[in-house]
Amino acid sequence: MGEPDFPTPPPVIQAAANALRAGRTHYADQNGLWELRGALAERLPARHGAAWGADDVVMTHGATAALAAVVLAMIGPGDRVVIPEPAYSLYADLVVLAGGTVDYVPLGRDLHWDLDALATALPGAAMMIFSNPSNPTGIVHREQELEALGDLLDGSDTLVVSDEAYHRLVYPGGQFVSALMVDSLQGRTVYVQTFSKTYAMTGWRVGYLAGPRKVVDAAAHVHRTLNGSLNTAVQYAALAALALPDSVVDGMVDTYRERRDLVIARLSDVPGLRLVAPEGAFYAFLRYDVDVSSEAVARELAERKVIVRAGAEYGPSGEGCIRISFAAANEDLRVGLDRIIRHLGLPRS
C-alpha cells in the first residue's frame, strides 16, 4: 500500500479531540478554514507579482479530491491531457471521468521524462499531470527537467498539475524542486498537496490545491458542489500538524531512507531484475525479465504472501514491472524482497 506505517503524531490527534470537545462540530468555510489556508499560503514558494494568500488555497478531502476538482473543473470532451507514464492511475481515471482524452507519453529508460516525446505531445494539450516525487517510480524530477517543460510550454495555454504529495520524502541524490519554484511554470501550475504522506495522516483525508486564481475558483466551485466543506475538526488537526517540529517528519524520512537503502542493496545486481534507485517517495519500480504479465506476477507473489502492484496498472509501459512500497517494517521488507528475488530473479549462469 502507498500508506505510511507510522501512527499519526499524537499532537495532531489531540488537536482534533480538542476541537471536537470545544464544539467545533459544524460546517467550516467551504474553501477551508481561513487560518489553515493562510498558514499554507505562507509556506508556498514565493510567487512573482502577487504574494500567495488564503484565497489562493482550497482545502480538499485529500489530494484525491484536489485532483478531482481541478480535472473536473478544467477538462471536458475534446480536451487532451498529457500524462507521462507510468503514472499514478487516478490521473487517467479522472480525465476519462471528465470526458477528456488521455495522451500517455512513456517515460525514458531512466524513468525521467522523455523530453522529445513530450515536445511532440504537448502542443494543443489542455493539461499535463504528473507527480513529483513520483508514484510509482520513486523518481524526483530535476530542476532542468522542469525548466525544459516550462520552455516546451512557452506561449501555450496548457495547464500543469503538479502533484507534490511526496515532497518531504526525498533521499540523497534526489533534489526536489517544486514546479512553483520554476519561473516558467509558476503561472500555469496548479499545485496539489496532502497531509497524508508527510504526516502519516492518510485516514484524515486532508489535502489542498493552490494555483492561478481563475483555476482555483473553478476547482473550488466543483469541490463545494461535489463535497462541501472539509471536516472542521480535521482542519484543526492539520493546523497542529503544521506546528510540529521538523524533527517529527525528519525522523520518519530517515526511516524511509534506511528502507530505501535496504531495497537498493537487496535488488541491485540481481540477474534478471533492473531497479532504478528510488530518489523520493517510498516506491521502487522494478523491471523483470521473465515473460509473464505484471498482473500475473502480482498474483503469484500474493500467493507467496508478498503484496506488490502490477506495473501495468500505471500505464502501458509499466508492463514488465512491479511497484514495491517500502513503507513497511525492515524485517517484512527483507523477507518480501527475498521472495521477489526467488520468484523473478534469474539463476546466475
Ligand SMILES: Cc1ncc(COP(=O)(O)O)c(C=O)c1O
Ligand atoms: C501521487 C499521489 N497523489 C495523490 C495521492 C492521494 O493522496 P490523498 O490521501 O491525499 O488523497 C496518492 C496516494 O497514494 C499519491 O500517491
